[in-house]
């Protein structure tokens with residue numbers, strides 16, 4: 001039985017497709033469209049109780065969480081070591097960025113999205129000016145300051161290393177692609193030339 005990627009449009013599920021394309025593992029895609037609320041449709045809850053994407057099915061297994069999926073697929077299918085790392089230092093780096101992306105960086109970027117939307121629907125139109133001012137205030141006084149050291153750390157790392165795990169492209173780069181694309185869109189990367197270069201180089205890969 002083939003791997004099925006339960007793929008929600010415009011979501012971090014692109015990471016799983018990218019990973020499968022790197023070592024050219026055969027897979028099929030089941031597509032899901034977002035509801036008008038931008039939430040995932042209920043059909044995804046039939047695959048996994050949280051109903052989030054990405055989630056994959058492989059034989060009789062269901063695997064969720066992007067980081068766990070990337071590690072599972074790499075372990076099981078990257079027979080030719082196209083992505084697998086072997087030296088301890090790179091592995092440590094790869095683990096760090098794999099977890100850091102979802103646990104530390106993405107929650108701040110999700111807040112950026114939410115506070116940036118407070119002047120728009122579905123907030124009732126009468127409250128939108130107040131919502132917009134509140135959202136801007138929180139971003140300026142707190143959120144943007146929180147994001148600064150993250151941006152500095154990422155930029156310094158990519159100025160010193162071509163890839164997140166060091167010298168070789170790895171699942172850490174695939175995992176970090178989602179928050180870096182969100183950073184580029186929601187915050188801007190004018191102060192991050194090495195990160196911009198990383199994004200361009202990563203996007204030029206055939207996979």
Ligand SMILES: N[C@@H](CCC(=O)N[C@@H](CS)C(=O)NCC(=O)O)C(=O)O
Nearest residue numbers: 011012039040052053054065066102
């Ligand atoms: N930490 C999870 C997050 C999964 C997640 O929240 N996915 C979003 C798409 S980017 C989703 O399914 N959103 C729709 C919803 O929450 O209903 C992962 O990395 O897989």
